[in-house]
Amino acid sequence: MSDVPVDALARVPLFADLDRKELESIAGEMKTRTFRAGEEVVEEGAGATFGSFFVIEDGEALVTIGGEERRRLHAGDHFGEVALLGETERTATVTAVTDLTCWAVSAWNFRPIVDENPELARKLQQAMARLIS
Numbered sequence: 001m002s003d004v005p006v007d008a009l010a011r012v013p014l015f016a017d018l019d020r021k022e023l024e025s026i027a028g029e030m031k032t033r034t035f036r037a038g039e040e041v042v043e044e045g046a047g048a049t050f051g052s053f054f055v056i057e058d059g060e061a062l063v064t065i066g067g068e069e070r071r072r073l074h075a076g077d078h079f080g081e082v083a084l085l086g087e088t089e090r091t092a093t094v095t096a097v098t099d100l101t102c103w104a105v106s107a108w109n110f111r112p113i114v115d116e117n118p119e120l121a122r123k124l125q126q127a128m129a130r131l132i133s
Helices: 006-010 020-027 081-085 107-115 118-132
Strands: 031-035 040-042 052-058 061-065 068-073 093-096 100-106
Touching: 006 020, 020 107, 020 118, 031 052, 052 081, 052 107, 081 107, 100 107, 107 118
Parallel strands: none
Antiparallel strands: 031 100, 040 093, 052 100, 061 068, 061 093
């Protein structure tokens, strides 16, 4: 598998304002995760104290809320930004439709990057404000 492409992170609205060095610091903490077809990646309502953010490298995933299909995700798509930034419950279930390969960063590994870089934290706050408005 290739290294986490910084360009894929740059396309994530939450990270769109980050410079290359900031994106590389996040990419450097991402690990490869694989899931078999039919396996739940995250479960709606589950605690997200140590939530992870995912970027799909290969495969297809199904997003459901309350058991209803909301969308399908493919290579380059992402999910889990709410759990990454807040200690909230998962807002949806994501299930691998096919075998799925993702890059993932846990909140546990992400938070020190933010804590050590106030400018990055400010950019993320501004991006979140735009996303929820």
